[in-house]
Amino acid sequence: VREGVALIIVKDPLQALSSIFLGSFASAYGFGETVTKAIPLMLAGTGLALAFRGRLWNIGAEGQLLAGAVAATGAALSLKDLLPGFLMVPALFAAGAAGGAAWGLLAGWLKSRLQVNEVIGSLMLNYIAAEAVQYLIYGPWKGATQFGFPYTDNFCAAATLPVIAGTRIHAPTLGIALAAAAAAFWVLRKMRFGFEVRALGGNPEAARYAGIDPARTALILMALSGGLAGLAGAGEVAGIHHHLTYPWAVSSGYGYSAIIVAWVAGLNPLLVVPSALFLGGILVGGDAIQTSMGLPASAISLFNGILLLSLMGGEFFARRRPQRSPSPLAGEGRDGGPGHK
Amino acid sequence: MNASFGLGAETLSRSLAAATPLLLGTLGEITAERSGVLNLGVEGMMAAGAVAGFSAAHATGSPWIGLAAAVGAGAALALVHAFFSVTLKANQIVCGIALTMLGLGISGVWGRAFVGAPLECRFQAVLWSRDPVFYLAVVLTAALTPAGIDGQKVVAELRKKGIWIAGGQAEAKGKIFRIAHMGFIDTVDLLGTIGGLEEVLNTLGYKVQPGVGLKAAQEVLAKEAAV
Numbered sequence: 001v002r003e004g005v006a007l008i009i010v011k012d013p014l015q016a017l018s019s020i021f022l023g024s025f026a027s028a029y030g031f032g033e034t035v036t037k038a039i040p041l042m043l044a045g046t047g048l049a050l051a052f053r054g055r056l057w058n059i060g061a062e063g064q065l066l067a068g069a070v071a072a073t074g075a076a077l078s079l080k081d082l083l084p085g086f087l088m089v090p091a092l093f094a095a096g097a098a099g100g101a102a103w104g105l106l107a108g109w110l111k112s113r114l115q116v117n118e119v120i121g122s123l124m125l126n127y128i129a130a131e132a133v134q135y136l137i138y139g140p141w142k143g144a145t146q147f148g149f150p151y152t153d154n155f156c157a158a159a160t161l162p163v164i165a166g167t168r169i170h171a172p173t174l175g176i177a178l179a180a181a182a183a184a185f186w187v188l189r190k191m192r193f194g195f196e197v198r199a200l201g202g203n204p205e206a207a208r209y210a211g212i213d214p215a216r217t218a219l220i221l222m223a224l225s226g227g228l229a230g231l232a233g234a235g236e237v238a239g240i241h242h243h244l245t246y247p248w249a250v251s252s253g254y255g256y257s258a259i260i261v262a263w264v265a266g267l268n269p270l271l272v273v274p275s276a277l278f279l280g281g282i283l284v285g286g287d288a289i290q291t292s293m294g295l296p297a298s299a300i301s302l303f304n305g306i307l308l309l310s311l312m313g314g315e316f317f318a319r320r321r322p323q324r325s326p327s328p329l330a331g332e333g334r335d336g337g338p339g340h341k
Numbered sequence: 342m343n344a345s346f347g348l349g350a351e352t353l354s355r356s357l358a359a360a361t362p363l364l365l366g367t368l369g370e371i372t373a374e375r376s377g378v379l380n381l382g383v384e385g386m387m388a389a390g391a392v393a394g395f396s397a398a399h400a401t402g403s404p405w406i407g408l409a410a411a412v413g414a415g416a417a418l419a420l421v422h423a424f425f426s427v428t429l430k431a432n433q434i435v436c437g438i439a440l441t442m443l444g445l446g447i448s449g450v451w452g453r454a455f456v457g458a459p460l461e462c463r464f465q466a467v468l469w470s471r472d473p474v475f476y477l478a479v480v481l482t483a484a485l486t487p488a489g490i491d492g493q494k495v496v497a498e499l500r501k502k503g504i505w506i507a508g509g510q511a512e513a514k515g516k517i518f519r520i521a522h523m524g525f526i527d528t529v530d531l532l533g534t535i536g537g538l539e540e541v542l543n544t545l546g547y548k549v550q551p552g553v554g555l556k557a558a559q560e561v562l563a564k565e566a567a568v
């Protein structure tokens with residue numbers, strides 16, 4: 001068996017690749033699944049692209065997504081008899097964004113007040129969030145109507161999101177994700193805050209000297225990227241599961257995959273949209289090759305790791321590409337002259 | 342030991358076993374971070390090391406070859422990290438996460454063939470029913486110097502005798518000294534160091550009955566050899 005697995009991996013990478021992408025893009029069902037998985041990746045990836053642009057290394061999208069799912073579930077369960085139906089969905093998304101933002105701010109506060117490195121802080125909070133979800137579904141929130149399964153009770157009809165017929169694509173979340181990517185792009189390009197983020201990302205020392213407050217920017221970035229991941233969590237529970245369930249079922253690693261999404265997009269929020277579709281396709285194709293080629297689920301993790309490393313290797317060479325003629329003045333140095341690199 | 346400490350000793354023993362992978366992983370991470378490289382790929386390196394160690398031990402019947410394979414697998418992934426984050430100057434954080442994915446992927450793909458496979462060969466317990474890997478993790482002892490004695494002077498005086506130990510760093514500078522006891526260091530080295538330490542403490546003005554430390558150390562070593 002072991003030899004068989006090794007042989008498939010060495011001998012037929014092209015077949016594996018084509019299986020992945022045929023499975024996720026070539027059929028209506030596969031493409032629907034790809035878009036479904038791209039929704040949380042788009043939201044979390046947009047937030048991470050913003051944070052990474054400001055050199056804020058938020059590794060906690062996974063936990064922020066779960067915090068959003070918990071907050072949205074709390075809203076759905078507690079408000080079901082209190083709110084008119086048409087306000088339910090906005091309330092869920094608001095709660096999800098608030099929950100994710102709060103979880104992000106926790107890491108931001110640890111960084112700005114206690115000088116806790118945000119990589120460590122946000123990463124550790126992922127584990128805490130996953131354990132908290134487990135506690136809730138096995139403990140106080142365990143549903144009376146779920147036959148003993150560790151799920152909360154199902155959301156009422158007004159708190160579930162409409163899907164595009166024949167798919168699991170929950171349209172409201174997709175709309176929010178596309179709008180968020182466009183808004184983040186606009187903020188980075190046109191708004192004062194976006195300029196501050198880019199300044200901090202370009203040269204933190206110069207940004208500080210120009211009067212930009214790094215602690216304040218970090219807090220806002222953590223709230224924004226956490227809030228976007230929280231929206232993704234609200235979408236997953238309200239659009240897919242209709243209850244809170246195991247943390248690995250709510251997220252299946254979207255918060256970590258979103259790091260690749262942001263990186264593949266070159267930290268450009270608009271490019272996060274195709275990049276999320278690409279990664280969503282890999283996740284769906286991963287399910288396809290499990291059945292068609294008998295590869296284990298972790299083959300996709302392997303694939304993603306290699307993808308991310310190849311990307312970083314590629315960036316190295318892209319940085320070093322010889323400039324054609326960057327400005328008219330530099331033109332003199334061409335053909336091996338002193339100005340030529 | 343069990344009789345006198347009861348549940349406490351059992352808890353301690355299990356904690357030590359559970360702490361072994363944490364301690365080894367942490368020592369590696371500290372070494373990497375001291376050099377300025379953040380390594381978020383530890384998880385992947387551990388997973389790859391686990392599957393390499395298991396499959397090598399399974400194939401050869403030798404836990405030591407398994408250990409070597411595990412070290413080799415972890416080091417190979419670390420080399421990938423070094424190539425990307427040091428040579429290519431890529432982002433360390435993203436690179437570390439890529440390595441975690443890669444290592445978990447490798448272990449899942451390669452290890453699927455071994456799910457449920459029994460491992461006939463194991464490490465024999467060497468001391469206090471712990472395997473040798475546990476003792477690899479216990480690499481040094483740090484000692485607080487008595488009030489009024491400068492730890493750095495202890496280190497300097499011992500070096501005059503040809504015995505190399507280390508002092509404290511940063512906040513601990515002068516307050517502690519550290520004695521390594523892994524790798525090539527054997528019982529004779531340890532006894533020599535403790536004897537030298539007695540002399541040095543006496544010269545620095547802290548009165549120790551010569552031979553007290555040696556006696557205690559020899560008793561511990563004799564007890565361990567008897568287990």
